Amino acid sequence: MYREIYEYKADGYIEIENTSCIGGVVLYNSKKNKVVKSGEDAAYDKFVTFVQSQVTQVPGFPLIFNHTKPEGEFSFDNNKAYTITELEYLEPLSDKEGDEFVVWFKSVIDKLKEGGDFSAITDDPFGLLNELNLLRQYAVGNNIGLDLNKSSNVMVRSYKGIKQYVFTDPYG
Incomplete structure (x- = not known):
């Protein structure tokens, strides 16, 4: 290496x-x-x-x-x-964005634990709900865990003042 x-x-x-x-x-x-x-x-x-x-x-x-x-x-x-x-x-996310991401992620997981599914979740402030669902399905099918309780696993792609949030290392 x-x-x-x-x-x-x-x-x-x-x-x-x-x-x-x-x-x-x-x-x-x-x-x-x-x-x-x-x-x-x-x-x-x-x-x-x-x-x-x-x-x-x-x-x-x-x-x-x-x-x-x-x-x-x-x-x-x-x-x-x-x-x-x-x-x-x-x-990297700002400290504020990082804190907001962790709160959002935990709320999504809580809704899923209550028996909900992704189609019932409408709160998507980071535009990552579709990607999160894809990651979750792959994780379940491949016996790996999501590691998104820390915001360092999400970053920002900036282009002409527009931000796109991006998963960078979501498995643990």
Whole structure:
């Protein structure tokens, strides 16, 4: 993993704060407006694989340019596995947005626990309800958990003053 990090740094990427990537490094290149995440997180690999499997780009998912597993698949007998992922640069949520997201997410989960379903939920201040439903279905089908009780797993895509909220690392 460190060889790849060195190569990206030689290409103008700089290390930035890592708020979610397990056992890894996050690099940013302002000229390319790209981020590279390296990490040892099997759940993140499942998320990226899921995003890449979508037939069309889903607005609440990041643009993934490249995703590799240089040491092979994650498994119980492979403790060397890691990923290198190139994706679009996204901005962190403000503290206020982060707090509001966590409250919203918990309210959605509470409604689902009460026996409701996604079609009955109308409160969607982040425009992520469809994506949340897709993530939940994939998680259930693949025996992984949603990890959205912290706002660092959601970021913002900004374009001409318009904000699009984006899930970046929703599985734990």
